[in-house]
Amino acid sequence: MLHALPAQTSRSRTANLMPVMAGLLVLLAGTGCRPLSQHPLVKEAVEEVRGNARVAESLGTPVTCGTAVRGTANETDGIASLQFDVSGSKGKGAIAVEGKKTKGEWGVTMLELRPATGEKVSLTADLESRMGTDTPKFDPTAKPATSSSPPPPPTDVEIVLPPGPPGQ
Template sequence: MIRLPIVACVVAFVALAGAVGCRPLSQHPLVVEAVEEVRGNARVAETLGGPVTCKTAVRGTANETDGIASLQFDAIGSKSQGVVVVEGKKTRDAWGVTMLELRPVGGEKLSLTADLEARTGTDTPKFDPGAQPASPAAAQPPPGDIEIVLPPGPPGQ
């Protein structure tokens, strides 16, 4: 009868994983957007030869907590093949592409970020570690006099 609780735990775990959002990287919003751009991009078709197909095996990481992702998948055309690299940032519960490029075998990298921005009208700014922080609001000066009232000491003092 020990097997019944184990089976129940496994079923509960699978149900919880499905509810929490355990999904393959091939369904990640950045990959979906990148695949759409790669399949419809004329420069990609010219480089790899049309029609272009994208493999569903995705490599990389997508950290939902930190909101940073770097993913790669293969794209194959009639003339050549290459690796598609997509990086993104999650802000306000929505993923945005910060970099999209095709790295064809034996060829130069082809940046697709501007093409994607032109097609979708979305411009996700790149992270700039050298950017100046926003100026904080003027801090209030501390009060001139501070009175600290302590409770009475232990009995007998």
């Protein structure tokens, strides 16, 4: 014989399960997420900025990088655009880093110091010379590559059509 549970007991069980379900939801939502400050592009940018003579000249020493990172990093599309604050004894600014993920590896396509006062300073070439890498850059204004000589024409082309009018 089946007995129905009193409504209060059923509600108290549901109330007891709510925190557990909420905890599982938070755990599942957070799986695979990491703070942007731990992104490989940020780590590479911080390393370059701390040791870059032009950054030290512009902002003064010691150079301190902020831990709050703004921007987006899309692991699926492999495109990231991030910024963080930087300061030194002479001033403050922001670092902008952009990158592309190719074959599972992130590469910096743009690294720039944006001082609060003064002109932007591109650090991309400095990073490339230190790291020995050159991430290909997309230039929408570049002309398509053309070969110096056109390909030779085909020697003979023969087109054979079936006899009769079309469609028969």
